[in-house]
Amino acid sequence: SQTIHQWPATLVQPVGSPLSLECTVEGTSNPNLYWYRQAAGRGLQLLFYSVGIGQISSEVPQNLSASRPQDRQFILSSKKLLLSDSGFYLCAWGRVLTYGYTFGSGTRLTVV
Amino acid sequence: AQKITQTQPGMFVQEKEAVTLDCTYDTSDQSYGLFWYKQPSSGEMIFLIYQGSYDEQNATEGRYSLNFQKARKSANLVISASQLGDSAMYFCAMRGPNRDDKIIFGKGTRLHILP
Numbered sequence: 240s241q242t243i244h245q246w247p248a249t250l251v252q253p254v255g256s257p258l259s260l261e262c263t264v265e266g267t268s269n270p271n272l273y274w275y276r277q278a279a280g281r282g283l284q285l286l287f288y289s290v291g292i293g294q295i296s297s298e299v300p301q302n303l304s305a306s307r308p309q310d311r312q313f314i315l316s317s318k319k320l321l322l323s324d325s326g327f328y329l330c331a332w333g334r335v336l337t338y339g340y341t342f343g344s345g346t347r348l349t350v351v
Numbered sequence: 352a353q354k355i356t357q358t359q360p361g362m363f364v365q366e367k368e369a370v371t372l373d374c375t376y377d378t379s380d381q382s383y384g385l386f387w388y389k390q391p392s393s394g395e396m397i398f399l400i401y402q403g404s405y406d407e408q409n410a411t412e413g414r415y416s417l418n419f420q421k422a423r424k425s426a427n428l429v430i431s432a433s434q435l436g437d438s439a440m441y442f443c444a445m446r447g448p449n450r451d452d453k454i455i456f457g458k459g460t461r462l463h464i465l466p
Binding site for chain 2: 345
């Protein structure tokens with residue numbers, strides 16, 4: 240069966256520090272991968288998606304970047320965090336239309 | 352462009368009552384999929400139910416059913432016999448017909464089940 244792993248679960252980082260969040264998928268190949276951000280009590284904002292290795296599409300220009308170095312690995316990064324980068328980050332993968340996306344357990348990022 | 356609208360930011364419902372969470376959508380695609388997700392306080396996103404645009408019958412999954420009214424572009428989630436564990440944020444979502452189409456989400460409805 241397919242599983243998705245996302246870490247760390249929580250992170251507190253100072254303003255100006257770098258960021259690296261990792262997401263890996265098991266049990267499938269060539270998945271579409273997605274990074275979403277959710278501000279407190281708000282909906283989900285799509286940040287990046289990838290349909291293959293090295294292929295990244297950005298939905299919202301911002302302080303973040305994404306990379307897909309391997310088929311089942313998706314990384315969200317920042318060189319210098321801003322206070323506004325705080326939020327709940329969710330990784331997801333999708334393949335079969337009828338089941339939508341499967342989400343990771345999320346990373347709660349607080350920039351201080 | 353596709354759009355999902357959830358007009359109820361919050362709802363309070365007595366335990367064991369049925370709940371209807373509203374969702375309307377807009378799309379120019381003839382083929383599309385509609386989803387509902389549940390997000391408890393832990394933050395995980397749990398897939399609840401799916402409805403295809405060409406499905407003639409409303410989707411059902413246990414206590415969840417999707418009241419699909421295509422002409423009105425409505426896809427309401429109905430939870431029968433609500434339980435305390437149903438307290439969570441609920442998101443309506445939609446996706447186009449192609450594998451690479453992205454899912455778009457509504458802003459969500461926070462459901463509180465009262466004992």
